[in-house]
Amino acid sequence: MRIHFKTSYENDIRLFPDWWSFLVYAVLVAGAVILPWLLDDFFLGEVTNVLIWAIAGLGLMLLTGQTGQASLGHAAFLAIGCYSCIILMENGLPFLLAFPLAGVITGVFGTLFAIPAVRLHGIYLAIATIALSVLADDIIVLLEPWTDGVSGKFAPMITIFGLEIERWTTPDRFYWLVLAVTILCTLAYRNLLRAPLGRAFAAVRDSEVSATAMGVHIAFTKAAAFGLSCAITGLAGALMGFYAGAFNNETFSIVISISLLMMIVIGGLGSIHGAFFGAIVIAFLPQALSMATDTIGGMIGGGNVAIPGLETGVFGAILILFILFEPMGIYGRWLKIRTWFELFPFARKDMFKRQKSYLKTERLR
Amino acid sequence: MSLLEINNATLKFGGVVAVNDLSFSVEEGEVYAIVGPNGAGKSTVFNLISRFYEPFSGQIAFDGQNLLDRRADAVADLGIARTFQNIELFDHATVLQNLLVGRHRHRRTNMIEEMLFTPRVRREEHKHREAVERVIDFLDLQPYRNKMIAGLPYGVRKVVELGRALSSDPRLLLLDEPASGLSVEETQDMRWWIDDIRKQMGITVLMVEHDMGLVSGVSDRVLALADGAKLAEGAPAEVQSDPAVIAAYLGTGAV
Ligand SMILES: Nc1ncnc2c1ncn2[C@@H]1O[C@H](COP(=O)(O)OP(=O)(O)O)[C@@H](O)[C@H]1O
Ligand SMILES: [Mg+2]
Numbered sequence: 001m002r003i004h005f006k007t008s009y010e011n012d013i014r015l016f017p018d019w020w021s022f023l024v025y026a027v028l029v030a031g032a033v034i035l036p037w038l039l040d041d042f043f044l045g046e047v048t049n050v051l052i053w054a055i056a057g058l059g060l061m062l063l064t065g066q067t068g069q070a071s072l073g074h075a076a077f078l079a080i081g082c083y084s085c086i087i088l089m090e091n092g093l094p095f096l097l098a099f100p101l102a103g104v105i106t107g108v109f110g111t112l113f114a115i116p117a118v119r120l121h122g123i124y125l126a127i128a129t130i131a132l133s134v135l136a137d138d139i140i141v142l143l144e145p146w147t148d149g150v151s152g153k154f155a156p157m158i159t160i161f162g163l164e165i166e167r168w169t170t171p172d173r174f175y176w177l178v179l180a181v182t183i184l185c186t187l188a189y190r191n192l193l194r195a196p197l198g199r200a201f202a203a204v205r206d207s208e209v210s211a212t213a214m215g216v217h218i219a220f221t222k223a224a225a226f227g228l229s230c231a232i233t234g235l236a237g238a239l240m241g242f243y244a245g246a247f248n249n250e251t252f253s254i255v256i257s258i259s260l261l262m263m264i265v266i267g268g269l270g271s272i273h274g275a276f277f278g279a280i281v282i283a284f285l286p287q288a289l290s291m292a293t294d295t296i297g298g299m300i301g302g303g304n305v306a307i308p309g310l311e312t313g314v315f316g317a318i319l320i321l322f323i324l325f326e327p328m329g330i331y332g333r334w335l336k337i338r339t340w341f342e343l344f345p346f347a348r349k350d351m352f353k354r355q356k357s358y359l360k361t362e363r364l365r
Numbered sequence: 366m367s368l369l370e371i372n373n374a375t376l377k378f379g380g381v382v383a384v385n386d387l388s389f390s391v392e393e394g395e396v397y398a399i400v401g402p403n404g405a406g407k408s409t410v411f412n413l414i415s416r417f418y419e420p421f422s423g424q425i426a427f428d429g430q431n432l433l434d435r436r437a438d439a440v441a442d443l444g445i446a447r448t449f450q451n452i453e454l455f456d457h458a459t460v461l462q463n464l465l466v467g468r469h470r471h472r473r474t475n476m477i478e479e480m481l482f483t484p485r486v487r488r489e490e491h492k493h494r495e496a497v498e499r500v501i502d503f504l505d506l507q508p509y510r511n512k513m514i515a516g517l518p519y520g521v522r523k524v525v526e527l528g529r530a531l532s533s534d535p536r537l538l539l540l541d542e543p544a545s546g547l548s549v550e551e552t553q554d555m556r557w558w559i560d561d562i563r564k565q566m567g568i569t570v571l572m573v574e575h576d577m578g579l580v581s582g583v584s585d586r587v588l589a590l591a592d593g594a595k596l597a598e599g600a601p602a603e604v605q606s607d608p609a610v611i612a613a614y615l616g617t618g619a620v
Contacts, residue, residue, distance in 0.1 A: 195479035215441030
C-alpha cells in the first residue's frame, strides 16, 4: 500500500503524485517507443489504430466526460480534421503546418457549432449533434470541387524534414508520429485538469447554478470545451485519414460517432485512462469477433459465417451491461481491483456500494 | 453607504408575489439574518442578488455599483459568494477541486497557458492552493481533502459548500440555511465559524436561517419576512418579540 505524505502544494500540482507512478508511466512510454522492434507490421498497425482512436476518445472525453455535453456528431469533426489537413497538404503546406492547422480549423468549427448548441441540454444536444453527423455526408458530397465527393481522396506522403512517413511502407515511423501526438494530447489534457479551466469544465458538468455563482461563464466554458474537444478530434481525424490511406464521404459516418461515444462510456467517463481502455475495446473487438465467428463456423462445419449487424449488436450489449453493472467503465473496475490489492486483506465487500444520493428537487429554493 | 442595498424589489412567479416591494440594506462587517416561514421569499431574495432572477421592479446595489446590469456569472467578481439551501456541490469532483472552483474569480491565466502549464500557471496554482489550504484548516476539512463529494455525509457537504464560498475571498457571504439538517454539535460549529468569518476574516454575512438560537447568537440585525414583504427589522430580541412576527409564525404553523 502506498501512502502519500503531503509536503507542499507542489505535490498536488505535479503530473505524477509520487515516484512510483512516475516510474510506471516512464516504463509505459519507453515500452511504447520500442514497440516497433517487438511487433510485426500487422500488430503495429493495430496498435497505431488503437492510439488514433484513443486521441479521438480524448477529444470526446473532454466534452462528454469532463464537461458533461454528449455529442453524437464527432464523426463530422473527424471529417473536418481529415479533409482540411489533406487539402492543405495538397495545396503545398508541409505536414508540420497543415496538421496543427487542421486541429485549429476543426476547433473553430466546433466553437461555431457550440455558440447556438450550448443552450441545449442532454438529449436535445445529442439530437442536434446527430443532425451534424448526418449532414456531414451530404456536405462532403456537395463540396465536391474540394473534397472529390463520392470518389474520395488519397492521403499524400507525410514528410517531416525530409523524412518520409507512410502507413504501409514505414509503419514504424507512422506509429511513432501517432505516439508523439498521443503523448502531447494526453499531456495537454492532463495539464488542463490541474488548472482552472479543467475545474470549470467539471463545475459546468455537475452544477451549472453553483458554477455560475462561483463566477464561471457557462456558455463560454462550454464553447471552450467544444472548441478544444473538436481540435483534438480533428487531429485524430487527420491521422485516421493517413491510416486509412483513402477516404470519402462515407468514411466518417454516424456509426463512427456512436462507436466513439460508446467507447468512452465503456472505458470510463471522465478519465484519461477511460479513453485508452475504450480504444482498445473498440479497435480489437471486430478482430476478436471475426476470430470467434471463424472458430464457431469451423466447429459447425459451415466455414465462414457472416452475421449481419453482429458487431453493432455486441457493442450495444456490452454498452448496456456496462451502464447496468459498471457505470464507471473499465477504468472504474480497474480502480476497484487496484484498491482491493492495495488494501489486501482489509478490503470490505460493501466498500464500493453505490451511495444513494438525495434527489435534487427545487434546486434553487 | 451600505455594502448591499435592496430598494423596492418586487418579483412575481405567475400569480405568486415571491418578493413584494422589499427594501433593506446590509452594512459592511455585520451579520444580517433573514427569517420567515417557508415560502416567505427568503431564497428568492438570494437568487435576486445572485442575478438568477430578474426583478420585476426595484434596485439592487453592491458597494455602490448597480448589480442589475451584471450577468449572474459576473456577480462573483465583485466578491459575493453564496451557499444553497439544497446543497449544490460538484458531486463528481473531490473536496479540494470543489474549493478550487471557488477560486475561479481569481483566474488570471488563459486556456493556452493552462494546456502548456507554464510557470505562470504553476505560480498561480500555488496561490490558489495556499488560499484553499487555509480554508481547509479553518473548517477542519483535512480528512476529506481528496474525497469525492458523492459519498460524503450531509453535514460535511454543508461545510464543504461553506468552504467553497470562503475560498473565493468574498466581501459578502450569502448563507441559505447554513444549519438546516445539521446536528446540535454541527450547528454549534457553524456558529463559531460564522463568528470567526465575521470577526477574523472581516467578511459581511447575509444569512437565511430557521434556527432562532443560531440567529440570535450570531446576528446583529434580523429581518422578518412574510409573503415576500418586510414584517419587522431590528435586533434579534426585538424581532422575536414583535407581535406581527409571532402572528405570522403562528398563522402558518411553522416555527
Ligand atoms: N422558480 C420558481 N418558480 C415558481 N415559483 C417559485 C420559484 N421560486 C420560488 N417560488 C415561489 O416563491 C415563493 C417563495 O419561495 P422561496 O423564496 O423559496 O421561499 P423560502 O422563504 O422558503 O426560501 C414560494 O411561494 C415559492 O413557491
Ligand atoms: Mg428557502
